[in-house]
Amino acid sequence: MRSTLLAIAILLPAISASADVLEMPGETVGTSLSKPSKGNTMKAVLHAFGAPTKKYAPVGGGSVHQPPITRWDYPSFSVFFENSHVVDAVVPGSPPALQRSEELQSSPR
Numbered sequence: 495m496r497s498t499l500l501a502i503a504i505l506l507p508a509i510s511a512s513a514d515v516l517e518m519p520g521e522t523v524g525t526s527l528s529k530p531s532k533g534n535t536m537k538a539v540l541h542a543f544g545a546p547t548k549k550y551a552p553v554g555g556g557s558v559h560q561p562p563i564t565r566w567d568y569p570s571f572s573v574f575f576e577n578s579h580v581v582d583a584v585v586p587g588s589p590p591a592l593q594r595s596e597e598l599q600s601s602p603r
Contacts, residue, residue, distance in 0.1 A: 529571045529583040
């Protein structure tokens with residue numbers, strides 16, 4: 495009897511273990527979109543990706559601590575420049591990959 499209970503106690507956690515898959519809206523799994531890298535210049539982006547579908551006027555630029563930020567929209571992504579260098583390229587509707595996920599903690603219940 496005792497060995498049966500021991501076997502059940504050992505096997506039960508292994509049998510009941512499961513995982514959920516969280517799918518984010520707009521997320522495309524397994525596809526990699528080519529977009530500009532951080533640090534590229536406006537000239538390099540124009541050369542690699544052509545003219546954007548829409549260019550926005552610079553915002554900010556009033557001081558050294560607030561440089562001008564410019565946005566260019568392409569059909570599948572948007573590029574953000576600080577002065578004339580890429581600071582980020584994003585896919586609208588697609589959340590960015592988690593950074594430093596080891597720092598995330600679940601809230602106490």
